[in-house]
Amino acid sequence: MPSLPMLAREFYERPPDTVARALLGKVLVRRHEGQRLAGRIVEVEAYQGLDDPAAHAFAGKTPRNAVLFGPPGVAYVYFIYGMHYCLNISCEPEGQAGCVLLRALEPLEGLETMAELRGLDADAPPRLLASGPGRLCQALGITRTTHNGIDVTSRRAGLHVEDDGTAPEKIEALPRVGIRKAAERPLRFVIAGNRFVSR
Numbered sequence: 001m002p003s004l005p006m007l008a009r010e011f012y013e014r015p016p017d018t019v020a021r022a023l024l025g026k027v028l029v030r031r032h033e034g035q036r037l038a039g040r041i042v043e044v045e046a047y048q049g050l051d052d053p054a055a056h057a058f059a060g061k062t063p064r065n066a067v068l069f070g071p072p073g074v075a076y077v078y079f080i081y082g083m084h085y086c087l088n089i090s091c092e093p094e095g096q097a098g099c100v101l102l103r104a105l106e107p108l109e110g111l112e113t114m115a116e117l118r119g120l121d122a123d124a125p126p127r128l129l130a131s132g133p134g135r136l137c138q139a140l141g142i143t144r145t146t147h148n149g150i151d152v153t154s155r156r157a158g159l160h161v162e163d164d165g166t167a168p169e170k171i172e173a174l175p176r177v178g179i180r181k182a183a184e185r186p187l188r189f190v191i192a193g194n195r196f197v198s199r
Contacts, residue, residue, distance in 0.1 A: 042106050084138075114140070132198040170193070
């Protein structure tokens with residue numbers, strides 16, 4: 001599949017809920033050992049920085065979350081439950097914290113490699129590859145050490161988002177999952193009816 005137009009920094013220079021909705025249907029691309037791994041973004045969550053008790057930025061800037069206060073369009077990767085990485089992309093103008101967590105992909109390219117990275121059989125059902133934020137990072141080989149702070153608006157970075165012109169017919173806004181604070185806010189966005197959305 002040829003490379004498609006990439007999302008520029010301006011795309012991310014908006015409130016997280018706006019960026020989250022706009023990311024649905026776009027294609028996340030990762031270069032892994034010379035191979036292109038790609039999946040359509042079907043589920044995201046918005047985190048609203050200093051105004052959001054569930055956000056990593058809520059308590060202010062720290063060495064761990066500094067990426068969130070920098071320029072928009074930068075990968076923020078963190079480790080959770082001592083076992084999973086989660087990929088976020090920073091939003092808002094520089095100095096304002098906000099991000100979008102990528103929760104699920106519909107795999108498009110490199111499915112056998114994704115399965116291998118997940119420790120699954122090469123012919124594993126595609127739904128098992130990247131439905132859920134931990135699976136997504138595992139399927140694309142994304143870690144904090146390698147990818148935190150990477151500029152996803154640069155094709156040279158090896159991790160970026162492309163636009164193939166696909167727009168979701170319907171987007172659902174739901175409560176975020178796996179959090180205790182501000183859990184009632186409808187800031188989880190999914191492509192309605194997509195079977196790759198996490199359960």
